[in-house]
Structures are given as C-alpha cells and as structure tokens.
Amino acid sequence: MEESYQIVTVGSWILTLIVFSPLVGAVLLMLPPRGDDVAARRSALFSSLVTLGLTVMALLLFYKAEPKIRGGETDFLLTHSIPWIVGDDPETPTIDIGYRVGVDGISIWLIALTSLIMPLAIWSSFSSIRTRVREYYVLLLLLQVGLLGVFCAMDLLLFYVFFEFTLVPLFFLIGIWGGPQRRRAAAKFFLYTLAGSVLTFAGIVYLAYYSFTTQGHITLNIEELTQMGQDGFLPPYVQWWLFLAFAAGFAIKVPLFPFHTWLPLAHTEAPTAGSVILAAVLLKLGTYGFCRLSIPMLPDAAFALAPTIAVLAIIGINYAALAAWVQSDVKKLVAYSSVSHLGFCMLGLFSLKVAGVNGGVLYMINHGLSTGALFVLVGCIYERYHTRNIHEIGGLARQMPWLAFFLIFFTLSSIGLPGLNGFVGEFLVLLGAATSATTFDGRAAGPLGFGYVIPAAVGIILGAVYMLWMCQRILFGPLTEPPHTPDTSTGLRKDLTRREIGILAPLALCCVFIGVYPKPMLDTFEVAVRQHVLRQSDSEKVAQATVEAPP
Amino acid sequence: MPDTMGYVIVGAVLFALGLIGFLTRRNLIVIFLSTEVMFQGVVVNAAAFARFHHHLEGQAYALFLLVIAAVEAGLALGLVMLLYRRKDTLDADAWSQMRG
C-alpha cells in the first residue's frame, strides 16, 4: 500500500515537473553574468537531460499503471488537476477551466520524442552558435516548456496557451540566429501560424459558449468535451464550424497543402537546432491537435470532411515531393520532404480506422526521428562548407564516410525501407486508408477507400526519387568542394566528430528498434486510439453496455 | 451666486489658455508650463464650487490637485532634463522620429 501511495503522489506531480523543468533550467541559465559560453552550453544540456530523465521515469510509471487503462478503470494516467476558473457554487460549478494535465498512450510517446530530441538539438548547436549563446539556450528551453505542455494538456485553454506559447521562442530563434532572410522567415512563420490559431481560439470560445447555452455549463475539460462530442451532443452544423475553426490553426501547423508555404522558408532560415525542433516536434502539434481534439470531439464533421482533407494530403504528398526534387538547397529539399511525409500522416489519421490512426501516430514519431536527424546532417555539412547548394558540393562520401553512412541510413528510414521505422508507419497508413470503408477493427466504417491509396503509392515512388537524387549528388561521384573548405575552425574535423556521431547514433538505434519490433509501441497507441480517438460503432456500444450492466 | 460665475469663468479661461499653449507651443518647458496652467484652472474651478456649495470638500480637492501638480512637475521636469540631454534642444519637434 505504501508503494502504491508513492506511485500515486509521484505520478501526479511528474508531468508538472516535466513540463516546467526546462523553465527552471532557463531561469537558472539567466542568473549568472553573461560571457561564459561553455558553462551556458553545459547547463542547458544538463537541464534537458534532467527533463529526459524525468520523462523516462514517467514512461516507467505509465507502463506500470497502464493495465488500468486497458481494464477501463481510467482514461488518462499521471493526471494532475488544479481547478482555476470555477463557478461560484462549488457544488454545481457552471464554469470548469483549470490546469489539467494527463497522458495516454499517444501523448506519452510524443513527450518522449520531445525530451529525446531536445538534448540532441542542444548538443548539435555547440559548434554553430557563437553569439548571444546564453539567450539561445534559454529560448530553446522555453520552447521545450511549450511543447511538453501541449502534449499533456487536458484542458482546452491550457492546450491553447501552450500551443501559442511555442511561437514566441521560435520566432526569436529564427529571427536572430537564422540565415540571410531570417526576418522575413520569422515574421511569415509567426503571423501565418498565429492567424490560424486565432481562428482556433475563436472555435474554442464558440465551443464554450455553445456548451453554456445548451447545458448551462462551460467546461473546457478535454475528457468531458470528447465524451460530449462522441455522445452526439453537438449537432452537425456546430461540428462543421468548430472543425473548420480548429482546422484553420492545426492545418497551417501540420502543414497541410496549400497552407504549407511558411515551412520551406522557416526551415531554411532557421538555425540547425531550430530546424530540428521545428521539424521533429512543432509540426506534430498540428497533427496532435487533429488527433486529440478534432477527430474525437467532432466525429460527424471529421467523417464528412475527411475526404477533402485526404485529397489535400495526397496532393501535398506528391506536390511537395516533386517540388523537393528540383531544389538546389538541401535544407529546402528536406523541408519539402517534411510536407510530403506529413501528408501521409494526415492520410492515416483521417482514414478513421485503428490501423490508420495508429500508423499516423507512429508516423509522427518516425518523422521526428528521421527528419530531425536529416536536419542535423544538413547542419553538419553546412558548418563545414558554408553552403547548402547541391551544385557546389559533391562526392563527399570519400571524405566523410560516417556522414555518408548516416545520410544513407536516414534516407532509407525516410523513404520507408522495410526493417526501419518509416516502413511500419507508412504501411499502416496505407492499410488504414485502403481498409477505411470496412469494419475489420470493430469501429465504424471510415470515409476513405482504396482509390486514395493509388496516388499515395505514387508518392512513395517520388519520395525515393528526390531523396536518392540528393544522396547521389552530395555523396557520390567526384569530390567537389567550395574553395577554402572544409572549415575546421570551430573544432570540427573533416568527417563527423564524436559529438555528432553521438547525436545521430541514438536516433539511428531508435529507428532500427522501431522498425524491427514496433509492436509494444503500436499496442500502446492502439489502446489510446480505441478509447479516445475513434468512436465506437453502435453495435459495439450495445455490446459494451450489456457487459457492463450489473447482473 | 453671481460671484461663482466669475470664478468659473476665470477657471475656464485659465484652462483654455493652458490648453492652447499646450497645443501650440514648441518649447518643452513652456508646454509643461501650460499643463500647470490647466491644472490651476481646474483648481480655481474646484475652489469656486466649494464656495458655492458651502462645503470644504472642493477646497480639499484643490489641495490634492496642487500636490498632484507638484508631483507631476517633478516627473515631467525630470523627463525634460533627460530629453534635453539627448538632443541638446528643448524643441518638441526634435522628437518626431516615428513619422508616418
């Protein structure tokens, strides 16, 4: 009994600790006087490693308590709830907004992804950031606070606050430490995503207003709202408006074609760590929003609008792949590849099948790992050659065998080679889309069908085309280098340093592990997806009611 | 009483003169001087109505106003000093960088 008490108390606080520990780290970073860059770097890395340690603890606690979710005793684990704005009468509150955090199978792994990527991103900027070093790491840590908060928020207002909060540090990161067009990129990124999320906020306000007028009770508790949505309390027209409002913010973040034009610019101009975080985690905020909010709460609208979104996703897949093929800037190529891959993710999510949503969620994790690594590699190349133009560098494999190994490895992961992680996600997404109209998994039939899979398969071909083309131009053939390079002034050497290999190796190991044995992760996702994301078909509800009915 | 009308007029005239001075003069100190004059107009008004209502509240309020005017004087003159040090001139037009 003592032990379970311990677990409960630690479990309640662990998420709050995780979310705010980077904030503590940031504050501590600001205290000492300016000037000691090395100490700043080390403190930032230490802080992010502390967060990573806490996340591992949270994962262990999660898996220890997971049988409770499977058994239906609870929906979310490690919850912590502090009421904030509550109605006057504590007995029957008419307003219920508070600080609520909790995780399920999907959020815990996204939190794990963030906590893993952040130390690697911080470590990767050791040699490339030379000016205003302390502020840089403070901003990175603040960014981490926002990201972690989004993934475990259980209250809509809290979700939105963290969602918006991530914009500010990234704006400064791009605008100060970025490339030549950083001002324009930062402004475009900030204003574009802000415009979308303001519409999302309007949706949130409307949702609160609507629930007040119909039920006399404003709640922004995500669990309650999901239940409300699935039980059919929101009429279709309300669902449509809300879906479009939410989608305005999330679709821009994903990014879904045609709302993607901020991404290539932002990625190209951002510093390496900024690009890594942007690609690996920030883009997932949009897909996570769809998966946590839009699809569960607004099932009818999601069903009706899924074909449109799927079509946009498919266009995005192929369009971005073709656009990536003709780029001469490597970073822009990888940025377009992100758009292409997240098209697959969206296709999976909106197949409204367990396999598809599972695949979509796994795709989020996979994309974070492989594209994050690709941006680190591009950063390595840029630090040595000060150019990202494919036409100016070539044949690097002879000189940089480690770079060649990792670049080919993550290319293969990115294009979905079976045996690596990308394939599992891709296959499940296509499986979900193909079987969307069936009821194999016991859930209601979805809106897509086999016809959607055919253009996506073309996208798979194109995905291999531009990635292999990039590898060929950069790695193979005769050695081509700009004059006076490689630049080893900042402690680098010709091939990857041990630090850089140390950044890429964990990502590679994760890729292999997920590719060979994804079952545990997929099982966790499946439980969460079945409970929270997809609504049960009527026959299942009846079956469950008869099971739960007292004898 | 007819006397009150006279005081009110005096107060109004003072206020108006202060306002016009505030809006048209360019010297920072004179602008500030005009705000002081506006204050005094209001003080006179307050004292007049105190006399009219046979109540001391207005006069107390006038004392408050004087204190406020004094405090504001301290602040404003401090600002004027800093501004003068920056541009070496007391011309208000020197500070129109946020044009258009």
Next chain:
Amino acid sequence: MSVETLKLCSLVVLLAPLVGAILAGAFGQVLRGRTHWPAIFGVGAAFTAAVYILIYVFNTPAASTGISIPIYDWITNGTGSSFKIEFLIDPLTAVMLAIVTGISLLVVIYSRDYMREHGHPERGYERFFAFLALFVFSMCALVLCGNFLLLYLGWEAVGLCSYLLIGFYYGRPAAAAAAKKAFLVNRVGDSGFGLGILLIYLNFQTLDYKFVFALVDQGLIASGEPVSPALMTTIALLLLCGACGKSAQLPLHVWLPDAMEGPSPVSALIHAATMVTAGVYMVARCGAIFSASETAMTIVAVIGAVTALFAATIALVQTDMKRILAYSTISQLGYMFLALGVYAADSAIFHLFTHAFFKALLFLGAGSAMHAMGGVIDVRHFSGLRRALPWTYATLVIGSLALAGFPMFSGFFSKDEIIHHALAAHPVLGGMALLTAALTAFYTFRMVFLAFHGSTRVPEGVHPHESGGWMLAPLCVLSIGAVAAGYVGVEATGRTFHHFLSPVFASTFAAAHPFEAGSHATFWSAYGLMIVSGALSIAAIAAAYLVYVRQPWIPGLIKASAMGVYRLLWGKYHVDALYDLSVVRPARQTGRICVGIDDYVVDGLLWVITALPRGIAYLLRVMQSGLLQGYALSMVAGIVVLLLLAL
C-alpha cells in the same frame, strides 16, 4: 528431425549471414584483408542449414504442403491481431534456399580474390563483404517468408543491397547513377506490388500465405462472397508489376544492363542467380492467385516471350561482355516467365535452377577475364585470351554451351521443356521461344569467339595471367553444376526435381492446366523437339564460329547493309531515351511548376489576403505624425467627443 530443429535451421539460414554482415561491418577496419571470413562463415552456415532443410523436406511428406513456423509478432494491424514474422517451409522454399545460399557461398569465395589488386584488398573491401552478407540475409528472408508483408520486406531489402553494391564504386558517376536507377525502377514495380498486397488484405483480411491461398482456392473472399475474376486479375497484375521490376522484364528492364557497373561477383550473384529470380519465385509461390486468372497468365506468358526475344536481339550487337550477359539474363528470365505463363511452373523453377549455375559461371568467368584485363571488359579491346587464360576459357565455354542449350548440358534440358510447353500452349509463343534459343546460342558464342579466339591483343600495359585458386575453384564447381544440374530433372532419373516440387503446384498451376503426362506415343513427339532445339543450337554455334572466327569480314558487311536495324539494336531500342523524355523530364518540369505555384500562386494568394491589413495600415499610418502636439490634439478631441456623448 523435428519441427523445432527445422525452426532452428531456418533461423540459422536467415540470421547467420546477418551476423556475418554485422561482424564484417563493425570489425572491418580491424580485420582489413581478412574481412571475408565472417562473410564466408555466415553464408557457409546458412548453406549448411539450407541443405539440412532440403534433406528434411525431401524426406518428410508432411512438409510438401508447407510447414508454417511463426517467430514473433511484428506489426499490430488494428484488428486485435498482428502481422507476424513467420516462415513457410515447403519444397519450393527448400530448393530456392539451397540455390541462393550455395551460389552465394561460391561467389563470396570468389570475391576474396576478385576484390584484390595485386594481392592487396581494394578500397572498400570490408564494405563489400558486409553488403554481400546482408544481401544473402535479405534474399533468404524473401524466400523463407510466410506472409506477404515479410515478402515485401525481403523484396525491398534485396533492392537496397543491390543499390549499395551496384554503387560500390561510388566515385564513378556512372555507377552511382546506375544504383539510383536500379532502386527507382524497382520502386516503381514495388509500389504496384504494395498496392497488390493491400488489395489482398482488403479482400482476404489476412496476409498469411496459407490462409490467402486457401481462400483463393475456394474462390471466396473473407466475407464469404465469391471472388470476382476481375479482382483476381487486378491483384495478379499488380503483383506482376513487382515481379517485372525485380526480374527486369519489359517494361521495367532498363536497370539491369546499367547494374553491370557493379563488381562482377555482384552481377553474378544478384543480377543473375538470385535477386532477379525473386520475381519468378514470387509468381510461382502465388500460383493460386495467378492461375485463378487466365488473363493474367496470358499476360505473363506474353511478357516473358516478348522480353526474351527483345533482349536476345539487343545482345546480338553489344560489345561489353557483361552487358551481353545482362541482356542474356533478361532473356532467360523471360523464358522463366513464359513457362509460368503457360502453367509450367515446375519447368520455370527448373530453368531457374540450371540458369543459376551457368549464368553465375558466365559472370564469374567474365569477371576473371576482366580482372586479368585490368578492368576492361569491352571485347573490342582484347581478343585471343584462350591462350593466356586457359582455365577461364574452359569454364566459360562450358557455361556458354549450357546457356546455348547444347545437347546434354543442363540448359538444354530446362530450356527444351519450356519450349515444349510453350509450343503446346500457342504456336506463336513457341516460335518466339525457338527463335530466341537460336539467337541465344549465336550471341553467346559470338562473345566467346570475339574475346577468346583470334589474334592475341590486350589493352595497353596489361599482362594477363590466369586467376588464382580462390577464383578458379568456384568456377570449376559451377562448371560441374552447369553440366550436371540438368540431370535431376530428366526422365532417366525419374524427374526427381519436378516430382519434388509438384505438391507445391498441384492445386494451382497443374490443376488449372493439367498436362498429358507420359503420352509418348511416337518417337517424334517425345524427342522430336529435343532434336530440333539441339540441332538449332549446334547450328547457331557453328554459324557464330563461321562468322566471327573463319570469315571475320561478314559482321562488318551485315552491319553496313542493315545500318538502321543495327543502330536500333545498339541503342537498345532507345527505351532509356523514351523513358527520359516521357517520364523523367515531364516530372522534373512538373516539379518546377510546383515550386512556381508555391512562389507565385499560393504566396500570391497570401499576398492578396494580407493586402487588406497592409492597405488599412497604409491609410492609418498618416496618424503617426511623430509630433507631440498632434497626439495632444487627438487626446483633446477624444475627450471632447466623450464629454458630448456623456452629456
């Protein structure tokens, strides 16, 4: 031997090469010139286990219908169950495993000397053996698998190893480009293949071979409704896409000739004996699906026959020895597809079996010559090598005789069967097969005579010497196979090979199209075709001898008089250019259009949308005069307005 031992053997077959690859890759820098040992041990262990499996299956009647061995759950599929990693052991698997591991072992042994220059290992020696062992792992995974998902994994994995090995000499732009081309053309086939697999899952709700084939045999889909023929045809054609890509059939054959940029052992193993036969294996394995659709079978046969003839004509004029052999491989694979298409799957696998021996032999022999010639393989630059390289010459002639279908060699028996079945199915197909056989014999010996006969001339600065024991031993072993391998499938030995495989095809190919076995009414119908094809082969060889050795002015005359045809054949029917113009360039142009749309249309729309706030800001900017009094005036005005409103 029990099922448990069988499981252990199959795991050894699969994992020993992988372990060898990892060891070679991880310790390559340490082992340097001895890195071939992990590879040899890994592949050797796999071969031993494969032989065990073969003996087990041979002796166990229960295995003839396939033993399923699950290993672990791989991917959950959302319906509560998972796709597993599982193996299926039946006669077809056993035969393929033995072929793959056996030829791989010989190639690995050969490579120990081939990948050296003057005794010193080449740059990347360690990498080579790691990738080679990785390939053996992938190919075994492809063959051992028990469900379609694992098949797809093996399929793509062999494509990956092919990419890595073709691009082995990555400093050469041609090699890097060839590797990329191979991967992408295979990807095109693979996406069709993937669609076929998804369609199978959609209709049969499972990807397990046994369940799918059982359902197809009954003619039902998962929900109990009857299968529509159109569905089976669609699935079969989609699977055929993948097979055409992997086995370099028309129209996805363009990658194989370019793949000759890789080292010769790679060409021998991957692009002759094993990887390219994966397509044939897959069609044979999915016999239930293919034989359920007559349309698909016809298409398979037609593609096979046309490809065989097409490639044979191109090979007539090529001058690069390896490219001649590459086109010959495409042609022979065409034969195998033709056999599959006329419901003679056991003949197809038989030809696969014999072809593995003599084609690997030919490639390794060509490699031996190339090694002696310092990397030159164009027959215009050397000739008369039989005096300098006697062993290479001897083994190469044996392989060529087998390929040409010379009587009593292995190729003769297997090719003859296919021609027999093709003639029985449709005279046109049979005619094409016969013509191709003649052309095959002709161009094969054209190559031999051009390279090894005539006056001795070698490229500048080259001193040819015979290859060492490490290279010659595999050549000798393969020669024995090239001669004798055919005898396991002839009447005299009771057609052991075919009987061994017959349970696999009994319910599929054979059931759909039973042959009248044993109806040897007359001497002519039984042996007539043999005599005809044998004579054809001898005649073609003699013609080649005449034209290229005795009267060498003849080829020039033919070329001059049929220049148009020659140019067409030399340009390989301009298929590459056709693809470039019709697919690659439009795609790139579309890419540029997409970027243009991004920059002008989408961003332009954004510009228009943001024009509204920008316009308002432009108008309101006037208010920011920067003058102190201006602000003061607006404050006063505002107060006045408020007062008026209040009063």
